[in-house]
Amino acid sequence: MKYNKLFVIVIILLGNTPVFAQDSFSYRRKVNGVQQKAWHTITLPPDIFIHCDRDLKDLRLYSIAGNDTTIVPYLLKKRSTEIKEQEAELTAINKSKKGDVLYMTFELPKDLKVNFISLAFQETNYFAFATIEGSNNKKEWFMLRENQRIFSLDNAVDSYEYSKVNFPITDYRYLRVSVRSDKQVTFERAVFRHQQITEGKYTPVPSRWSITDSKKTKQTVIDISLQHYQPLGNLRIKTDNSNNYYRYCEIAVLIDSVKTEKGWVKNYGTVHEGYLTSYTPNEFSLDGEQTSHLRLIINNLDNEPLKITGIDVDGPAVELVAELEPGDTYLFYGNRALSAPYYELRHFEEKIPTASATATLGEEQSIAAPQTKISALFENKFWLWGIMIVVIGLLGFFTLRMMKGAGNQ
Structure with missing residues (x-):
C-alpha cells in the first residue's frame, strides 16, 4: 500500500510541473478581413522582415479563443518568377x-x-x-x-x-x-x-540613390538606400548614353555595420556580377536577397562615366496561405531560435483552391515578455531539479527494497 501512496505523490508532483514551454515571440500582428471559414492569402508587409528570421522560420499563426490556443498551419509562398x-x-x-x-x-x-x-x-x-x-x-x-x-x-x-x-x-x-x-x-x-x-508577383521598392565617380579607381559607385529591410527581386538601371557601351559591374548588399574609432564601417557582400551594355536591357535578378542597402560598382576603365538616369528596385510578394475562420487569429514572429515548422499541409497543396480570399495584417504589436502559466513554486528551475532528484532517489530506494524483499521470499 505504501508503494501505491508513493506513486500517487510522484504523479501529483509531476502534474504540477510544466511539460511544455510556450515559444516566446517578440512581435505579433492581428489577422483581419476573415469573414467566413475559407482559404485565405496573407501578404507580408515590407516592414515585417527586419524582425523575422532571415529564412522566415519563426512565423507562427495562432487562433486564440479564451484560454484555448490553436495552431493554424500555413504554406509559405515567395512569388518570384520561376x-x-x-x-x-x-x-x-x-x-x-x-x-x-x-x-x-x-x-x-x-x-x-x-x-x-x-x-x-x-x-x-x-x-x-x-x-x-x-x-x-x-x-x-x-x-x-x-x-x-x-x-x-x-x-x-x-x-x-x-x-x-x-x-x-x-x-x-x-x-x-x-x-x-x-x-x-x-x-x-x-x-x-x-x-x-x-511570372512572379513584384511590387516597387521605394529607394533613394546617390552616385560617386572616382577618377582614381576609374569606377562609378551607386549607393541605393531602401525604405525597408526586405527581400528583393530585380534591379533595373536606366542610362542616357548616345554611344555604345559595355561595362563590367558588381552588385553588393549590406551585410552589417561595425562601429570603429573612426565611425561606422559598412560591410558588403557581392551577390551578382555582370555587364551594363547598350545592347540589352540592364536588368539584374537579386534572387530574393534581403537587405536595406545596395551598392552598384561600375568599372569605367578609361571611359567616361555613364549617365545614370534612373534606378528601379522591386521585391517579390511573400505570402502565407492558410485556412482561416472568423475569430482572433494572430501572426507571431521574432524568435530566431525556432526551427521551421513542418505541417502536413505541404503534402496536400494541390487540393488547396488556386483562388482564395484575402486577409490582411494589422499593426505590429511588441510583446514585452513571454507569458507562461507556471505555478510560482516551480518558476525557479532549481526547485524543479531538486524535486526531480528526490523523486528519482525515492523511486530507486523503494525499488531496491522491493527487490530485496522478493529475494528473501
Whole structure:
C-alpha cells in the first residue's frame, strides 16, 4: 500500500510541473478581413522582415479563443518568377551562306516544343542579328523572331557573350536560323530550350540613390538606400548614353555595420556580377536577397562615366496561405531560435483552391515578455531539479527494497 501512496505523490508532483514551454515571440500582428471559414492569402508587409528570421522560420499563426490556443498551419509562398527548362542540343541538317548571311536548318524531334535558342560560334568580337523562322515542309516559312541582336565581346580585361534568342513557343518540324554578322562567323552548336515561365508577383521598392565617380579607381559607385529591410527581386538601371557601351559591374548588399574609432564601417557582400551594355536591357535578378542597402560598382576603365538616369528596385510578394475562420487569429514572429515548422499541409497543396480570399495584417504589436502559466513554486528551475532528484532517489530506494524483499521470499 505504501508503494501505491508513493506513486500517487510522484504523479501529483509531476502534474504540477510544466511539460511544455510556450515559444516566446517578440512581435505579433492581428489577422483581419476573415469573414467566413475559407482559404485565405496573407501578404507580408515590407516592414515585417527586419524582425523575422532571415529564412522566415519563426512565423507562427495562432487562433486564440479564451484560454484555448490553436495552431493554424500555413504554406509559405515567395512569388518570384520561376523558370523550368527542357533542353535539346540539335545538329544542323543544312548549312549555307548567301552574302553576309549564314543559314542553318534544324529538325525538331516529334512533340518537342521550343521557345528559346542559344547559339555558339568559334569566333569572338562579332555583332550580328539573328532571325528565326518555322516550317513543316521546308517550303513555306513563317517568321518567329526577326533581327534579334546577338554579339560577343572579348578583350584583355573582360569577355562577354550574348547569343540567346527567344521566340513564341512553337512545334514546327523545322526551324531555320539566319545570322547576319559584321564579320564571318563559323557555326559551332545550337541548344534549343522549352522554357516554362511562371511570372512572379513584384511590387516597387521605394529607394533613394546617390552616385560617386572616382577618377582614381576609374569606377562609378551607386549607393541605393531602401525604405525597408526586405527581400528583393530585380534591379533595373536606366542610362542616357548616345554611344555604345559595355561595362563590367558588381552588385553588393549590406551585410552589417561595425562601429570603429573612426565611425561606422559598412560591410558588403557581392551577390551578382555582370555587364551594363547598350545592347540589352540592364536588368539584374537579386534572387530574393534581403537587405536595406545596395551598392552598384561600375568599372569605367578609361571611359567616361555613364549617365545614370534612373534606378528601379522591386521585391517579390511573400505570402502565407492558410485556412482561416472568423475569430482572433494572430501572426507571431521574432524568435530566431525556432526551427521551421513542418505541417502536413505541404503534402496536400494541390487540393488547396488556386483562388482564395484575402486577409490582411494589422499593426505590429511588441510583446514585452513571454507569458507562461507556471505555478510560482516551480518558476525557479532549481526547485524543479531538486524535486526531480528526490523523486528519482525515492523511486530507486523503494525499488531496491522491493527487490530485496522478493529475494528473501
